[in-house]
Amino acid sequence: MAIEISKERPAGTVEQRMVYESGNEMAAYAAHQINYHVMGYFPISPSTEVAQFLDLMKANGQHDIKLIPADGEHGSAGICYGASVAGGRVFNVTSANGFLYMLEQLPVQSGTRFPMVMNLVCRSVSGPLNIHGDHSDLYYALNTGWPILLARDPQAVYDMNIMAIKLAEHPDVRLPVIVASDGYFTSHQKRRVQTFAHREDVLKFIGEQPPEGFPHVLDRNNPITVGPYMNEPDFINNRYQQSEAMYRAADVFEEIRKEYAVLTGRDYPKLDLYRMEDAEVAVFLLNSASEIIKDVVDQLRAKGVKAGAITPNIIRPFPQKEIAEALKNVKAVTVGDRADSYGAYGGNMTLEVKAALFSHGNSTTKVISRVYGLGGKDFYAEDGHHFFELAIDAAEKGYVEKPFDYYGHTPGDPAKAPKRVLEPMKYEDLKTGLITVEKDEETGKLKVKVPPLRNLTKKPKRLAPGHGACPGCGIFSGLELFFKGIEGDIVALFQTGCAMVVTTGYPYSSHKATYIHNLFQNGAATLSGVVEMFWERKRRGELDHLGLKDDFTFVMITGDGGMDIGMGPAIGAALRNHKMIILEYDNEGYMNTGAQLSYSTPLGHRTSTSNVGKHQGGKLFHHKDTPQIMAATNIPYVFTGAESQPLDLVRKAAKAQYYAQNEGLVYGKILITCPLNWLSEEKIGQELIDDAVNSCFFPLYEVEHGVTNITYNPEEKGKRIPVSDWLKRMGKTRHLARPEYAEALKSFEDEVERRWQRLKAKHENPYL
Numbered sequence: 001m002a003i004e005i006s007k008e009r010p011a012g013t014v015e016q017r018m019v020y021e022s023g024n025e026m027a028a029y030a031a032h033q034i035n036y037h038v039m040g041y042f043p044i045s046p047s048t049e050v051a052q053f054l055d056l057m058k059a060n061g062q063h064d065i066k067l068i069p070a071d072g073e074h075g076s077a078g079i080c081y082g083a084s085v086a087g088g089r090v091f092n093v094t095s096a097n098g099f100l101y102m103l104e105q106l107p108v109q110s111g112t113r114f115p116m117v118m119n120l121v122c123r124s125v126s127g128p129l130n131i132h133g134d135h136s137d138l139y140y141a142l143n144t145g146w147p148i149l150l151a152r153d154p155q156a157v158y159d160m161n162i163m164a165i166k167l168a169e170h171p172d173v174r175l176p177v178i179v180a181s182d183g184y185f186t187s188h189q190k191r192r193v194q195t196f197a198h199r200e201d202v203l204k205f206i207g208e209q210p211p212e213g214f215p216h217v218l219d220r221n222n223p224i225t226v227g228p229y230m231n232e233p234d235f236i237n238n239r240y241q242q243s244e245a246m247y248r249a250a251d252v253f254e255e256i257r258k259e260y261a262v263l264t265g266r267d268y269p270k271l272d273l274y275r276m277e278d279a280e281v282a283v284f285l286l287n288s289a290s291e292i293i294k295d296v297v298d299q300l301r302a303k304g305v306k307a308g309a310i311t312p313n314i315i316r317p318f319p320q321k322e323i324a325e326a327l328k329n330v331k332a333v334t335v336g337d338r339a340d341s342y343g344a345y346g347g348n349m350t351l352e353v354k355a356a357l358f359s360h361g362n363s364t365t366k367v368i369s370r371v372y373g374l375g376g377k378d379f380y381a382e383d384g385h386h387f388f389e390l391a392i393d394a395a396e397k398g399y400v401e402k403p404f405d406y407y408g409h410t411p412g413d414p415a416k417a418p419k420r421v422l423e424p425m426k427y428e429d430l431k432t433g434l435i436t437v438e439k440d441e442e443t444g445k446l447k448v449k450v451p452p453l454r455n456l457t458k459k460p461k462r463l464a465p466g467h468g469a470c471p472g473c474g475i476f477s478g479l480e481l482f483f484k485g486i487e488g489d490i491v492a493l494f495q496t497g498c499a500m501v502v503t504t505g506y507p508y509s510s511h512k513a514t515y516i517h518n519l520f521q522n523g524a525a526t527l528s529g530v531v532e533m534f535w536e537r538k539r540r541g542e543l544d545h546l547g548l549k550d551d552f553t554f555v556m557i558t559g560d561g562g563m564d565i566g567m568g569p570a571i572g573a574a575l576r577n578h579k580m581i582i583l584e585y586d587n588e589g590y591m592n593t594g595a596q597l598s599y600s601t602p603l604g605h606r607t608s609t610s611n612v613g614k615h616q617g618g619k620l621f622h623h624k625d626t627p628q629i630m631a632a633t634n635i636p637y638v639f640t641g642a643e644s645q646p647l648d649l650v651r652k653a654a655k656a657q658y659y660a661q662n663e664g665l666v667y668g669k670i671l672i673t674c675p676l677n678w679l680s681e682e683k684i685g686q687e688l689i690d691d692a693v694n695s696c697f698f699p700l701y702e703v704e705h706g707v708t709n710i711t712y713n714p715e716e717k718g719k720r721i722p723v724s725d726w727l728k729r730m731g732k733t734r735h736l737a738r739p740e741y742a743e744a745l746k747s748f749e750d751e752v753e754r755r756w757q758r759l760k761a762k763h764e765n766p767y768l
Helices: 023-034 048-059 073-085 096-101 103-111 138-143 154-169 199-206 234-264 289-302 320-326 348-359 381-397 475-484 520-539 567-576 626-631 646-662 682-694 723-727 731-737 739-764
Strands: 016-021 038-041 066-069 090-094 117-122 148-151 177-182 191-196 271-274 281-284 307-312 314-316 332-337 366-371 404-406 436-439 446-449 490-495 515-518 553-559 581-586 637-642 666-671 700-704 707-712
Touching: 016 023, 023 048, 023 090, 023 117, 023 154, 023 177, 023 191, 023 199, 038 048, 038 073, 048 066, 073 090, 073 096, 073 103, 090 096, 096 103, 096 138, 103 234, 117 138, 117 154, 138 148, 138 177, 138 314, 148 154, 154 177, 154 191, 154 199, 154 234, 191 199, 199 234, 234 314, 271 289, 271 320, 281 381, 289 307, 289 381, 307 320, 320 348, 332 348, 332 381, 348 366, 366 381, 436 646, 446 646, 475 581, 475 646, 475 666, 490 520, 515 520, 520 553, 520 567, 553 646, 567 581, 567 626, 581 646, 626 637, 626 666, 626 700, 637 646, 637 682, 646 666, 646 700, 646 707, 666 682, 682 723, 707 739, 723 731, 723 739, 731 739
Parallel strands: 038 066, 038 090, 090 117, 117 177, 148 177, 281 307, 281 332, 332 366, 366 404, 490 515, 490 553, 553 581, 581 666, 637 666
Antiparallel strands: 016 191, 148 314, 271 307, 436 446, 637 700, 700 707
């Protein structure tokens, strides 16, 4: 069918242009037109793309936003709050568990009344881990004190972002605002979108600067105290004022959307009512599913059923009066919730629709609650027909047969219950005795005997080959080499990351030993709890019946930025000195969501959030020296390792096990390749690791009871190469050879040399 563009383009008074983009792209596009002062962010699917698009535009000089990559979502929320109290315009984006991680910061921002805009790209909250779209994160936002606008399609994402900053900064509101869209439905869906053709028109609509008179901490003539300690009755008065501002936001939104409609021809009333004028049955849905239900309404209307659909464009403040008015003549309405309020006999929207009806004296409209679409489960027209059938049945019977239920779940089939595919590894195969570790009583140093590697091939692999890693991924060859040095049984915890995601696709698992997953930020604390429970239960004799032949070795596997967001708990575990190993695989980025920068990404290296362009040449700051940070906690043993020196790594693994079973916490870091995001050939992965070691970018050493020992010195072996020889073999760093990036290359080379010389000094002096 041909499209009549004149009808597709709504009439407006401002010049507009048509683009074809996704919801994430439109959030970034709106942000770049607004030209926010600061964006604090941390990658999490499916919202990560927004920061990626903005960084690419930044590299090309399309905006002036200061993009600050945080160490986690909690940190990103703190960055945004600090930027807000300093008086500028602030932007953020997140999803799911990332939103929950920053949750305690959100009431602080709304309670102190500093505006900003955050895009919540809705996704399932784990566990179990699921990265697809539902509203389980959105429902946690309802009590944060932030007005919440809903964006059902990419057009609405753009429009709501433009209106949101104007709403947040309105003197009668002065609250931070959330724009919520559906992850992987709206966020990645490509649609035709109308935008302001000129940034000047956007700024004219919202105002070029935050309104005059807003307090901020940079006004030396008017110093203020932000977030004081407050007793009652002042605290309840503060909350009353905040509540009043929230309700005023509804009226202000009405003003803004009418003004926006004149400019663009697109209108966003509090409620989007579709054929509700004489409806007898209705369905209430949020965001992307609400577009599908309109087709169902048309199909039912063609059959003589008086059907209608309701979807809100704003849910904080909740449009209670408008909902009650829309439903006053409706016999029955099915409310679909894409999340459950566990134990409340309905999701949050169901409960609030019921409250709206009750508050306005409607006791006749029947309400059916169905929780649907969890974990990204698609919503089709036939599902919409089912929702209407529920309403039609209730309207005809005069009662609701089943007021609350889940829709779309399936009964379990005992015949399909997960069965063990891999037999548990035998202790005798794991405890080979080929590796011995003894402590010299006079010197206190460990003596490690490791046989030729061919003798260790008989040890079973602790990870089955059936995983979904990318071709050439260095994680599993590196991990297996490390595990060759570990004797006996292990309990492994994997933080979220590539190694976790590709080995545990339910109902299968590649792990042959006990495996635990917890999120980035809390892996070390979680394994600390496991370790201490083991020793306490062993002390009480509660594990005797299991016939353990020796103690477990507890290993936490982290990578992909896990030692950024998880650094605090890791340091805490180190200071408490739990008997465990933290092993970090370093692929120089946050790879499991598409190669964003992490704090282990070196200066000048290209990632999807440190792009290369005429205004930016890759990452702007140096990589974190995590082994030195962990060594400063005075744990018994710290080491670095690489596949290029296999015996060295196996020997260090054996030492790590001894210390983790006898003295306390061990930290190790192994460098591994990621061809997909290093932009390198799969077949040269081993060579790249070798070059990284021989260039002294990734030196191999250990810190044993505070004494540093370089275990491989490429200078003494006559193998040292220039750092540039390593960099030129990877696509992510080839730009550093260009003259315009000579300064960045020299800065990186100087830092590599500085760290190497400092390490040699420590090697020569046991007191350094």
